[in-house]
Amino acid sequence: MDNIFVICEIEDGKVADVSQELLTKGRSLANQLNCKLEALALGHKLKGIEEHIFPYGADIVHVGDDKRLEPFTTLPYTSVIVDLFKREKPQIALLGATTMGRDLGPRVSSALQSGLTADCTALEIGDHEDKKAKKNYKNLLYQIRPAFGGNIVATIINPDCRPQMATVREGVMKKEVFSKSHKGEVKDVDVKSILKPEDEVVKVIERHIEKNRINIKNSSIIISGGYGMGSKENFSVLYELAEVLGGEVGASRAAVDAGFAEHDRQVGQTGVTVRPKLYIACGISGQIQHTAGMEESSMVIAINNDPGAPINKLADYVMTGDVMEIIPKLIKAYRKNTK
Amino acid sequence: MGLKIIVLAKQVPDTRNVGKDAMKADGTVNRAALPAIFNPEDLNALEQALRIKDKYPGSTVTLLTMGPGRAADVIREGLFRGADDGVLLTDRAFAGSDTLATSYAISCAVRKIKKFDLIIAGRQAIDGDTAQVGPQVAEKLGIPQVTYGEEIYSAEKGKVSMKRRLERGVETVECPMPSVVTINSSAAPCRPRNAKLVMKYKHAQTITERQNQSEDYIDLTQDRPYLNIPEWSVADIESDHEMLGLSGSPTKVKKIENVVFQAKEARHIQANDEDIEELVKELIANHTIG
Ligand SMILES: Cc1cc2nc3c(=O)[nH]c(=O)nc-3n(C[C@H](O)[C@H](O)[C@H](O)COP(=O)(O)OP(=O)(O)OC[C@H]3O[C@@H](n4cnc5c(N)ncnc54)[C@H](O)[C@@H]3O)c2cc1C
Ligand SMILES: Cc1cc2nc3c(=O)[nH]c(=O)nc-3n(C[C@H](O)[C@H](O)[C@H](O)COP(=O)(O)OP(=O)(O)OC[C@H]3O[C@@H](n4cnc5c(N)ncnc54)[C@H](O)[C@@H]3O)c2cc1C
Numbered sequence: 001m002d003n004i005f006v007i008c009e010i011e012d013g014k015v016a017d018v019s020q021e022l023l024t025k026g027r028s029l030a031n032q033l034n035c036k037l038e039a040l041a042l043g044h045k046l047k048g049i050e051e052h053i054f055p056y057g058a059d060i061v062h063v064g065d066d067k068r069l070e071p072f073t074t075l076p077y078t079s080v081i082v083d084l085f086k087r088e089k090p091q092i093a094l095l096g097a098t099t100m101g102r103d104l105g106p107r108v109s110s111a112l113q114s115g116l117t118a119d120c121t122a123l124e125i126g127d128h129e130d131k132k133a134k135k136n137y138k139n140l141l142y143q144i145r146p147a148f149g150g151n152i153v154a155t156i157i158n159p160d161c162r163p164q165m166a167t168v169r170e171g172v173m174k175k176e177v178f179s180k181s182h183k184g185e186v187k188d189v190d191v192k193s194i195l196k197p198e199d200e201v202v203k204v205i206e207r208h209i210e211k212n213r214i215n216i217k218n219s220s221i222i223i224s225g226g227y228g229m230g231s232k233e234n235f236s237v238l239y240e241l242a243e244v245l246g247g248e249v250g251a252s253r254a255a256v257d258a259g260f261a262e263h264d265r266q267v268g269q270t271g272v273t274v275r276p277k278l279y280i281a282c283g284i285s286g287q288i289q290h291t292a293g294m295e296e297s298s299m300v301i302a303i304n305n306d307p308g309a310p311i312n313k314l315a316d317y318v319m320t321g322d323v324m325e326i327i328p329k330l331i332k333a334y335r336k337n338t339k
Numbered sequence: 340m341g342l343k344i345i346v347l348a349k350q351v352p353d354t355r356n357v358g359k360d361a362m363k364a365d366g367t368v369n370r371a372a373l374p375a376i377f378n379p380e381d382l383n384a385l386e387q388a389l390r391i392k393d394k395y396p397g398s399t400v401t402l403l404t405m406g407p408g409r410a411a412d413v414i415r416e417g418l419f420r421g422a423d424d425g426v427l428l429t430d431r432a433f434a435g436s437d438t439l440a441t442s443y444a445i446s447c448a449v450r451k452i453k454k455f456d457l458i459i460a461g462r463q464a465i466d467g468d469t470a471q472v473g474p475q476v477a478e479k480l481g482i483p484q485v486t487y488g489e490e491i492y493s494a495e496k497g498k499v500s501m502k503r504r505l506e507r508g509v510e511t512v513e514c515p516m517p518s519v520v521t522i523n524s525s526a527a528p529c530r531p532r533n534a535k536l537v538m539k540y541k542h543a544q545t546i547t548e549r550q551n552q553s554e555d556y557i558d559l560t561q562d563r564p565y566l567n568i569p570e571w572s573v574a575d576i577e578s579d580h581e582m583l584g585l586s587g588s589p590t591k592v593k594k595i596e597n598v599v600f601q602a603k604e605a606r607h608i609q610a611n612d613e614d615i616e617e618l619v620k621e622l623i624a625n626h627t628i629g
Pocket of ligand 1: 115116117118145147148152153154156347348349350378380381403404405406436437438439441445459460461462463464465466467468469470471472473590592595
């Protein structure tokens with residue numbers, strides 16, 4: 001009772017990055033609240049799955065292994081989770097804000113009549129005073145999230161209902177191994193006794209999932225291009241710079257929409273959140289939805305021909321001029337100074 | 340055989356176009372200055388509903404919206420594009436609803452409508468940005484859901500068959516009706532207003548709107564009942580009042596901060612060869628690159 005649960009997402013027998021990121025966050029919240037961190041892994045052929053979960057600090061892993069749980073469909077997952085939560089009574093439950101988590105989370109929260117906060121960018125523990133009801137709450141989960149198209153940031157709390165549920169996008173939290181040798185307890189979930197025939201009414205007829213080929217998230221140097229790059233062809237100078245510096249190419253949504261770059265490269269609120277050592281923004285104006293995904297970069301260089309571009313306000317270095325002239329100069333200078 | 344479809348549509352401030360004129364002097368958004376629009380993905384949802392109506396003669400499309408009085412605009416907009424009718428769910432008691440209380444109120448209104456085969460919603464509203472209402476309505480009604488829909492292929496023999504657009508792929512699913520389907524912006528855009536329908540419905544109003552208008556329209560609606568937009572309050576739906584509005588909302592907004600750009604001290608580098616070379620040397624020296 002009163003523990004923290006992370007609902008893990010399993011892809012091809014592997015635990016998704018976002019789930020491991022949530023386990024890392026869950027571990028630190030559990031330490032703060034002095035409770036246990038539990039994980040839930042649902043799917044089929046999950047033998048050994050706990051090996052990918054314990055190193056991130058889980059004390060208990062609940063495994064529900066059944067062929068009706070692969071591929072993911074809403075109703076069987078909901079039944080198993082609702083059943084487990086009614087017995088275990090977690091205080092906090094976290095899910096990835098993925099297509100699965102955003103489909104499953106609201107259904108579960110509705111069944112449990114407990115609140116759910118979407119797309120949190122930070123989770124903290126704090127107190128709350130309800131002046132009207134003259135009630136003091138200790139150790140609530142502050143669920144911090146952007147809303148209103150990214151123009152505001154709200155702190156949401158859920159004082160009375162449990163679990164306090166939140167979804168978080170991939171890449172927002174940091175993933176860190178807690179201890180390679182950390183081990184906990186594995187508990188089997190008796191899926192057979194929970195699932196009913198009516199849970200299986202939705203049938204997946206066909207499924208085409210592409211592997212994530214491009215992964216800019218783990219790159220320590222990101223060269224991002226925006227609409228100001230002008231064309232897909234011009235993006236080639238960014239690939240060249242990325243290659244010499246050993247980085248990856250990112251993009252703004254306007255650049256992705258214009259077909260200059262693949263969607264997997266999109267940085268920002270509806271793309272990935274990155275926190276590289278160096279972020280070079282080329283021809284990107286710096287709208288809030290973009291900066292939400294890169295403002296934690298250690299160093300930002302902005303290259304823009306508009307000296308008043310908003311991106312300049314969060315840059316460490318501002319270069320004003322035509323990106324197609326500046327990048328080749330950067331490449332040349334780098335080549336000259338490294339051998 | 341015709342189907343009965345309910346489309347959930349929300350009126351939202353246009354948060355996508357926060358232009359300079361919508362910014363206050365302190366760099367924060369002036370929400371009042373944003374125009375109220377039909378939530379974009381709800382238009383995609385409406386189009387899917389209208390396509391079913393085109394394909395299966397005898398089908399009807401009913402819009403359901405919960406919001407303040409001016410949300411009747413959403414219903415008129417839907418009528419102009421081909422919906423058959425609509426209901427405005429409006430009451431002060433709904434104020435302060437989180438997604439759970441919103442879903443509960445909507446599910447009570449759906450129960451009052453009684454017969455339906457499909458509820459089609461947008462995936463997500465552009466103000467609350469949660470994408471939670473669709474699945475929560477489905478759960479409250481005890482029926483299945485299919486989210487992230489891109490194209491409904493068919494809705495016959497008690498089943499809806501459709502394509503879902505996921506983060507990294509597509510899925511075709513089959514789901515029994517009645518059910519809730521949510522539609523992405525990657526789906527077909529909504530057809531434009533139809534001039535004839537605009538003529539027909541331009542005086543469609545709720546009773547509250549009519550009371551604030553000249554009397555001509557009251558006469559109009561006597562022989563043209565389709566100009567009445569039904570307006571339901573808490574009294575018109577069967578509900579547990581504790582589950583509505585603020586008291587029915589587990590989540591509370593503790594604090595809201597406007598996002599303001601904070602200027603930080605930036606170094607300006609000239610775009611000439613010498614300065615660029617200096618920068619590169621510096622980055623190599625402090626191990627940022629190289
Ligand atoms: C800053 C802020 C943050 C918030 N964060 C949360 C949160 O994390 N969790 C939470 O539970 N609530 C939250 N809320 C409250 C939430 O925004 C409202 O309850 C809202 O009315 C419904 O949620 P949504 O806008 O996110 O809709 P979504 O769930 O994104 O809407 C999905 C679809 O449901 C249908 N729909 C939604 N609302 C209506 C309606 N009124 N009438 C008809 N159809 C509708 C539409 O088809 C829409 O496309 C927040 C509110 C604010 C102001
Ligand atoms: C709900 C929502 C979610 C969103 N999510 C995201 C997201 O995840 N990621 C994202 O990026 N955006 C997102 N956006 C879009 C965002 O609001 C902006 O529209 C987008 O970031 C703008 O991209 P941009 O800076 O490339 O283009 P623009 O704003 O058009 O800027 C182009 C810039 O290039 C400069 N420029 C032009 N030519 C040159 C040249 N030759 N040399 C140098 N500079 C030049 C211009 O001065 C300008 O500053 C979202 C929007 C919404 C509403």
